[in-house]
């Protein structure tokens with residue numbers, strides 16, 4: 389036990405002596421240790437942010453539980469690409485990284501209110517480890533297009 393502490397202390401001293409600056413990004417917390425889960429931050433139109441943990445490989449829409457009171461009506465069609473209630477808006481940087489909507493998703497977004505060029509449907513975005521800390525804006529207006 390003491391040798392573990394000693395080694396950590398030595399490591400700290402070496403880093404301190406080498407004057408290595410650890411840089412962290414406030415928007416991304418990705419590390420190998422938490423590569424199976426990613427924190428997804430949903431931002432409401434009023435700027436309120438809600439954090440949820442999503443499992444790598446799941447869809448963004450699955451991060452929000454059914455009947456979650458913070459996300460009334462979100463994911464109403466349960467990921468069958470027919471309602472558009474899982475509409476999220478990515479930053480310019482993230483839309484380049486994860487891609488624009490196309491095909492059926494783009495067709496549905498054509499009818500979604502408040503859609504932008506950076507809009508995606510959460511049920512069509514797979515969570516990858518690099519998404520940890522991503523901010524997804526929620527649109528002003530959401531309509532269930534099945535109605």
Ligand code: FES
Pocket residue numbers: 449462463464465466467468469470471472473474509510511512
């Ligand atoms: S959950 Fe309905 S379109 Fe995504």
